[in-house]
Amino acid sequence: MSGGQKGGQVIVIGGGLGGLWATLAIAAAGHRVTLFSLFEVMRSHSACAQGGINAVLDGKGQHDSVQQHIVDTIKGGSYLANQPPIQSMCEDAPGLIRTFERMGVTFSRTPEGLLDQRLFGGVKNKRTCFAGASTGQQLLYGVDQQVRRLETEGQVAKQEWWEFLSIVRDDDGVCRGIVAMDLRSLEVRAFRADAVVLATGGLGQIYAPKTTCSTNSTGAAASRVYQQGARFANAEFFQFHPTAMLGADKTRLMTEAARGEGGRVWVPKDPADRRAPLRIPEAERFYFLEDWYPSYGNTVPRDIASRAIWKVTRELGLGIGGGDRVYLDLTHLERGFVSTRLGAILSIYRKFAGQDPLTTPMEIFPAAHYAMGGLWVDYEKDPATGGMRRGSPRNHATSIAGLYACGECDYAYHGANRLGANSLLSASYSGRVAGEAVASYLSGLERGADAAPAASFDAETARQAEINQRLMRSSGDQNPFRLHRELGELMTTKVGVIRDNAGLDGAIADLSALEQRFERLDLGESSTWANQSLAHARQVLDMVRLAQVMAASARARDECRGAHFKPAFDIAMPADSFPGEPAFEAYRERWKANNAEWLKTTLAEPGPDGPQIHFEPVDLGLLAPEQPRDYR
Structure with missing residues (x-):
């Protein structure tokens, strides 16, 4: 051409x-x-x-x-x-x-x-x-x-x-x-x-x-x-995503449409309450999204809802049975309406949880999503x-x-x-x-x-084939599936809903150690036909390297913005004040100063010592940030 x-x-x-x-x-x-x-x-x-x-x-x-x-x-x-x-x-x-x-x-x-x-x-x-x-x-x-x-x-x-x-x-x-x-x-x-x-x-x-x-x-x-x-x-x-059903193998999405169609998120006010959810009277339920964000209620954005669930369960200890669970309740809605509009997730929940969301509130918790x-x-x-x-x-x-x-x-x-x-x-x-x-x-x-x-094509083909051969020949003590699970646990714990710099430093060190362990890999199979362990091992290694980019980028951004939340750098919105009041205006000035420093795109490029992080400005030509959205 x-x-x-x-x-x-x-x-x-x-x-x-x-x-x-x-x-x-x-x-x-x-x-x-x-x-x-x-x-x-x-x-x-x-x-x-x-x-x-x-x-x-x-x-x-x-x-x-x-x-x-x-x-x-x-x-x-x-x-x-x-x-x-x-x-x-x-x-x-x-x-x-x-x-x-x-x-x-x-x-x-x-x-x-x-x-x-x-x-x-x-x-x-x-x-x-x-x-x-x-x-x-x-x-x-x-x-x-x-x-x-x-x-x-x-x-x-x-x-x-x-x-x-x-x-x-x-x-x-x-x-x-x-x-x-x-x-x-x-x-x-x-x-x-x-x-x-x-x-x-x-x-x-x-x-x-x-x-x-x-x-x-x-x-x-x-x-x-x-x-x-x-x-x-x-x-x-x-x-x-704030509303995922729990599972031993993975978590499964319960669509945001469940809240958009009228679903309500709540926990018992008494964490020791062991009654079936529908036996708990309304007065003894804590509809925390509706209480904390009355303007949007259950339809606040996902980052806000996820952190609210985290706070209720991890900080206030109000999770169902004292654990990492809250209710997503559809039982007050008309059954035909819910079945028509949300039939796919009803089927998923029935199959994997063994309960019917039309008669029992679903149990959910935030899960990595997007x-x-x-x-x-x-x-x-x-x-x-x-x-x-x-x-x-x-x-x-x-x-x-x-x-x-x-x-x-x-x-x-x-x-x-x-x-x-x-x-x-x-x-x-x-x-x-x-x-x-x-x-x-x-x-x-x-x-x-x-x-x-x-x-150029021959050299790259040979390089990739050699990677495969090296993995197939390795005979160490590291299993790729176990390494994958360790990666997930590490990221969920240290680069999750809530972050801090000490945890991120630990994650960066742990990810480097995890990458080194691939030198001692054992695939557990040597077949040259449809060897799933080979493909998975290569994917896990590349996931570890991408996780290093995520952890390094999170470490470099010392602020709270959207899905990235470091409490040590949070500029909290005053609880009982609104625009025009001194406390709110002081907050807005701090927010503007924070934007001046951090309203930039994080860019990562590969370097000899790991990801190289720098920043570039964002195009704000259409809508300049004047004040944060108040979801209350």
Whole structure:
């Protein structure tokens, strides 16, 4: 490919909403796409999203507006996200919903046949479109059908059950393809591409087993390109979902829609109360979210709800039975209504907890859920609109030329905290934007991957094959599955809901020691066919290295913002004062001074002694931080 001609070859890695939308946009521009996935595309983690996708349709007559969606997203993220991408995402959201409709997505509707919308945390307007409580699955299937059509036409090819190992760069540092491993035969091969799009999802397995994420949400792909020089941004901001059901193997998400539809969170006022929950009178229940945040009640943002549950259980000792559990109660709601709107989570809870949420309140606790941080990606601002310039080749480009990122593996849209139902929106929107950007990049590409020397591909293939051989030959005393569990326990304890610098220093030291133990690995099997231990060991090692970025970034940020909370640096909002009163105004001045120092994007780059951390300013051109949002 040369001279900007059409017909380039692009590799998209990841078959969730981000990857599928990128594939559609790239194919629409006339380029061929090879889509790599760890498993069948329809099993991608996007299918696990439950509650809905945000877009301002104002179907409830609440005078909602796109501007309010933008403001809610910016303020919900504590002003830490660059604002042009947020503006464009919120403006394009209604059209995106209409496109999903034309794809055949079965959104829930009102009796009049209009798209129904529900309430989600951090907002006061109903702007979340949904398909019962399995929205992500319905969206994923709708887009996948469009990609399957392109498969039949020969414009898209799928490589399922292949794992991305690394990118291949030419002598100029430009990404010219990838090296991947067939998870069945363990064959390691190089694939040429004029551009590569990484859409590999989140990294919740770093906190396993106390995570709502699937076993394939490792962050290993993002870690691998970070180790090859791609910048990683805002790694310290990791969202803990407040309402996850407990389990011995993992935690399972109970969608925020449960609170948005009227669910109430509470504990007995007496921690010694052992009565069945429905035998405890209303007067003897502590509805702490409603008491502490009456303006939003049970629909406060996730970071606030998670810390409130933490305080009730860990600090006040009011957890159910004195433990890490609170009630999420749906029993006061009309049964038919709950079954229709939340049927998917009712089924999950019945299956894994053995109780019916229609007759017994669910027991929940915060669990690791979503990475706001991710690979740093660029954008071009349109001075005419204030949003992103549509079709710019800079949009969603990483710091490595020819490599793009979208979906949860990028950092672009959520700042310090993601509002519920903005994840399906950002995954879909960013995939489409990244695809359009790649098409623009290819139109100006003077030299394609076919011109890259074979030596670069041969050398990287040999390097990755040698890593496999070294692991297969090792015969130490360390089990990769045990190391993974230790990693999860370490991160949950020291880089969790609440953090302090002593704990983070300990985490950094412990992670370094954990990495060194991989030198004494024992896979426990030597088969060269479908060796799951080999693939898992490589993923765990890359998770450890990404966890080091998270811990170092958290250590470098001495403040409380969104999902990153260090009590020693908290600027507490006065409990009994409001704007205009001296105590509140003094607080606001401290908050402004804090912003002047810390309202910056955290950037990590690999160095010989570990992650190198520095900061860059945030684009505040649309909405300057004037005062913090008061969720009381």
